[in-house]
Amino acid sequence: MAETNPSKTHNLRADGARLWATILETAAFGGTPAGGINRLTLSAEDGRVRDWFRDACEAAGLTVTVDALGTQYAVRPGRDMSRPPISFGSHLDTQPTGGKFDGVLGVLAGLEVMRSLNDAGLETEAPLMVVNWTNEEGSRFAPAMMASAAYAGDFTTDEILSKRDAAGITVAEALDAIGYRGAEDVGARAIGAFVELHIEQGPILEAEGKTIGVVEGGQGIMWFDGLITGFESHAGTTPMPRRRDALLALSEFALAAERIALAHAPSAVATIGEAQILAPSRNVVPGRVAFTVDVRDPRSPALDAMETSLREAATEIAERRRLEIALTRIWRKEPVPFDPAIVAAVDAAAESLGHARRRIISGAGHDACNLAAKVPTAMIFVPCKDGVSHNESESATPGDCAAGADVLLQTVLRLANAPRMEPPAR
Amino acid sequence: MAETNPSKTHNLRADGARLWATILETAAFGGTPAGGINRLTLSAEDGRVRDWFRDACEAAGLTVTVDALGTQYAVRPGRDMSRPPISFGSHLDTQPTGGKFDGVLGVLAGLEVMRSLNDAGLETEAPLMVVNWTNEEGSRFAPAMMASAAYAGDFTTDEILSKRDAAGITVAEALDAIGYRGAEDVGARAIGAFVELHIEQGPILEAEGKTIGVVEGGQGIMWFDGLITGFESHAGTTPMPRRRDALLALSEFALAAERIALAHAPSAVATIGEAQILAPSRNVVPGRVAFTVDVRDPRSPALDAMETSLREAATEIAERRRLEIALTRIWRKEPVPFDPAIVAAVDAAAESLGHARRRIISGAGHDACNLAAKVPTAMIFVPCKDGVSHNESESATPGDCAAGADVLLQTVLRLANAPRMEPPAR
Numbered sequence: 001m002a003e004t005n006p007s008k009t010h011n012l013r014a015d016g017a018r019l020w021a022t023i024l025e026t027a028a029f030g031g032t033p034a035g036g037i038n039r040l041t042l043s044a045e046d047g048r049v050r051d052w053f054r055d056a057c058e059a060a061g062l063t064v065t066v067d068a069l070g071t072q073y074a075v076r077p078g079r080d081m082s083r084p085p086i087s088f089g090s091h092l093d094t095q096p097t098g099g100k101f102d103g104v105l106g107v108l109a110g111l112e113v114m115r116s117l118n119d120a121g122l123e124t125e126a127p128l129m130v131v132n133w134t135n136e137e138g139s140r141f142a143p144a145m146m147a148s149a150a151y152a153g154d155f156t157t158d159e160i161l162s163k164r165d166a167a168g169i170t171v172a173e174a175l176d177a178i179g180y181r182g183a184e185d186v187g188a189r190a191i192g193a194f195v196e197l198h199i200e201q202g203p204i205l206e207a208e209g210k211t212i213g214v215v216e217g218g219q220g221i222m223w224f225d226g227l228i229t230g231f232e233s234h235a236g237t238t239p240m241p242r243r244r245d246a247l248l249a250l251s252e253f254a255l256a257a258e259r260i261a262l263a264h265a266p267s268a269v270a271t272i273g274e275a276q277i278l279a280p281s282r283n284v285v286p287g288r289v290a291f292t293v294d295v296r297d298p299r300s301p302a303l304d305a306m307e308t309s310l311r312e313a314a315t316e317i318a319e320r321r322r323l324e325i326a327l328t329r330i331w332r333k334e335p336v337p338f339d340p341a342i343v344a345a346v347d348a349a350a351e352s353l354g355h356a357r358r359r360i361i362s363g364a365g366h367d368a369c370n371l372a373a374k375v376p377t378a379m380i381f382v383p384c385k386d387g388v389s390h391n392e393s394e395s396a397t398p399g400d401c402a403a404g405a406d407v408l409l410q411t412v413l414r415l416a417n418a419p420r421m422e423p424p425a426r
Numbered sequence: 427m428a429e430t431n432p433s434k435t436h437n438l439r440a441d442g443a444r445l446w447a448t449i450l451e452t453a454a455f456g457g458t459p460a461g462g463i464n465r466l467t468l469s470a471e472d473g474r475v476r477d478w479f480r481d482a483c484e485a486a487g488l489t490v491t492v493d494a495l496g497t498q499y500a501v502r503p504g505r506d507m508s509r510p511p512i513s514f515g516s517h518l519d520t521q522p523t524g525g526k527f528d529g530v531l532g533v534l535a536g537l538e539v540m541r542s543l544n545d546a547g548l549e550t551e552a553p554l555m556v557v558n559w560t561n562e563e564g565s566r567f568a569p570a571m572m573a574s575a576a577y578a579g580d581f582t583t584d585e586i587l588s589k590r591d592a593a594g595i596t597v598a599e600a601l602d603a604i605g606y607r608g609a610e611d612v613g614a615r616a617i618g619a620f621v622e623l624h625i626e627q628g629p630i631l632e633a634e635g636k637t638i639g640v641v642e643g644g645q646g647i648m649w650f651d652g653l654i655t656g657f658e659s660h661a662g663t664t665p666m667p668r669r670r671d672a673l674l675a676l677s678e679f680a681l682a683a684e685r686i687a688l689a690h691a692p693s694a695v696a697t698i699g700e701a702q703i704l705a706p707s708r709n710v711v712p713g714r715v716a717f718t719v720d721v722r723d724p725r726s727p728a729l730d731a732m733e734t735s736l737r738e739a740a741t742e743i744a745e746r747r748r749l750e751i752a753l754t755r756i757w758r759k760e761p762v763p764f765d766p767a768i769v770a771a772v773d774a775a776a777e778s779l780g781h782a783r784r785r786i787i788s789g790a791g792h793d794a795c796n797l798a799a800k801v802p803t804a805m806i807f808v809p810c811k812d813g814v815s816h817n818e819s820e821s822a823t824p825g826d827c828a829a830g831a832d833v834l835l836q837t838v839l840r841l842a843n844a845p846r847m848e849p850p851a852r
Contacts, residue, residue, distance in 0.1 A: 200663065201660055201663045202659075202660060202662075202663025202664055202665075203659075203663075203664060203665070203668050204663075204665065207668070219662060221662070223708065233628075233629075233813060233814075234627055234628060234789060234790060234813070234815065234816070235695065235697035235699055235720045235722070235789075236628075236645060236647070236695065236720075236722050236788075236789030236790045236791075237626065237627045237628025237629075237630075237788075237789030237790055237813065237815075238628055238629060238695070238789070238813060239628075239629075239630065239692060239695065240684065240687050240688050240691065240694070240695055240696075241688075241691075241692075242629050242633070242813075245684075245697075247680055247698055247701060248680055248681065248684055250677070251676070251677035251678070251680040251681050252677070252681065254673055254674055254677040255674065255677050255678065255681075258666065258671075258674055261666050262666050262667075265666065265667075266665060266666075266667075268666075269661065269662065269664070269665065269666055270666075271661035271671075271709070271710075271711055272673055272712070273661055273703075273706060273707050273708045273709055273710050273711070273712065274703065274706040274707065274708055275673060275701070275703060275706070275712075276702075276703075276706075277699075277700065277701060277702075280699060280700040280701070280702075281699050281700065282649065282699045282700055282718045282720055283697070283699055283720050284697075284699050285697055285699070286698070286699065286701075292708045294661045294662075294708055294709050296661070296662050362662075362663075363660060363661075363662030363663030363664070364660060364662045364663055365662075387659060387660070387663065387664060387668075388659075389660065389663075390660070
């Protein structure tokens, strides 16, 4: 096989046109009239795109295996087969009204990396591996990102196999139905590093005119359930000062949550995504309102401070308005810092390619966030139109997709040809 | 029959114990386990309480007739039968989970007035009439207060007869089913004055320790439908400054509506009774919120000013938050001033009886508000516990009910024995 002289690799590029063609070709598996994809995990459509991916990988000379949760691993040999493979990929499942890029880009760009290296006749020191993780989206089976979580040891394989969809079908049954319950133990395969290319699913890169986001980590998340208990009363007969209006209390709390997030700018976000007046009526002062709060920041201490501030706001509002505000934290996920060496490799690759770039934090969850607990990991973001994702109108340009694949390729070459890394103590 | 020398009438009192007994007795027609009443208009239960009322009136020597919309009129002769009867009453229908007092008190106190006059052997100059208006509540057939509205000429009888309930049954069919489609033309019967005793359905009298509310009129009402159109986006990836969060816009608007009502204190009220995030999700920034606004004040210019202020607030919020707020007024009902002479008679009666009283505006709609357009009208309020109404827990004390009946009796005597009044020009 061919040589690895760096002077022969630094000008290597992915074939953006071929990548784009595979994106359009695979979009037909579950394609919707509106131009999106409905390809729920482990559905027949998911089975078909998995078959396509296996065949394409094998045609590129890769060795494809499947683990007990259906995750596909496609390996390209390296010169030193004792090194764990430098790995990359994402997921091929989609939301029920998903787009053509979320997850798909990362897997197909991974395939393109393999094809481009083949075209150039280049061998790497470490082997390479492209991965298609099962059920990133979580639309059919909860939790989302379940296969990567199981890989990282957050769940046992049996726990995941017994999860059921809304129709009562287990993950095990769904895997069997499409023939993707593999023999390989989940988490058994060593991974030297993991790099996930993904659309940003947010508006920052587009707004700032950047092509590449060098992702430094994933945010921490807190979810709260809230219930405001005031007093239902007649909209015509209850004077304003005597009201205990649960919606007005929610209004103040929502604006307080916005102020609290802005006080931790620019990284913090807080969202009241659900709010429901119980037994609403046009001429009744709302007595009870149930709501949710989603709070995120890449810094644990900021999460702590925001929780304290939210509780102080709730207490102040409840006392002043003579009602009760119950705020229950139902989930907290700590921030995920990506591996500095992998982040640096992404940054250097983007710089070498001359792409406008910025450091960024992933606002959404990704398989890479699970992997990071076990494997040196980072991500590459490219812009998506208007920040829209999880929508059939999700859109990214061929140029940005190609740029992301180029950065992935150059990152992978740097990592695979670098002196052997020891995993950091964790 | 007996004399009308005022010296013989000013000490006359209703029999509070007998009134209370009739309240408890008739509460059995549609009585609920929780102590309330489920007696929808023109239901079998409504038919039974109507029969009871007719029998009780006839036993008291009254002449009972029924009009084409089922309203019952029970007349006690006066010395001058050329005078239109001084009238009083309310309604015997209830909400599906209604209480024992809303409407019922006014009708049964009217019966008690008749019985007390019989006991005392007193005749009045003008005849007296107690009325049970059909469908005040509007729970089964819309609109509410339909019979009094038809009496006042707001609807034709045929319009009302053709209204249907949720099961498709017309008012005409429902009247026939219980035998209460009377022969008398709606609105044909002259009424000299109308006085309605009712529970306040609000907290003011109780809070201020007043027994009697001398009701000066009904509020004007405006109803609006609102729709805020921002942009749905990812709760994790959308920075706070880039959001177009429809719930935060609603929050600001709701607090603005509260401030606007308080700026017209103490009479104005504004309520967002319904608010719904469209397609809500815990981790999605709300893109669209539909809501309602209910605004009331006894002064037309205050309604005008509040509408202007609400629209200014909506415009300011929409511009600042880069979204759209559509505010559509779907209904406006002008304030109803009651007749000063009738209000003065109520006030004088309450004063003569030594009851703690205050002038008050009716926050809710009542049959009296419809009558006022055609007949010199006023109302008497008594307190209800915690201001709660339209609820099985609705509660009023025997003492307050008796006080209300006493004020009604003394008001009626003043009006019926006063020199003949000319109706004011309207």
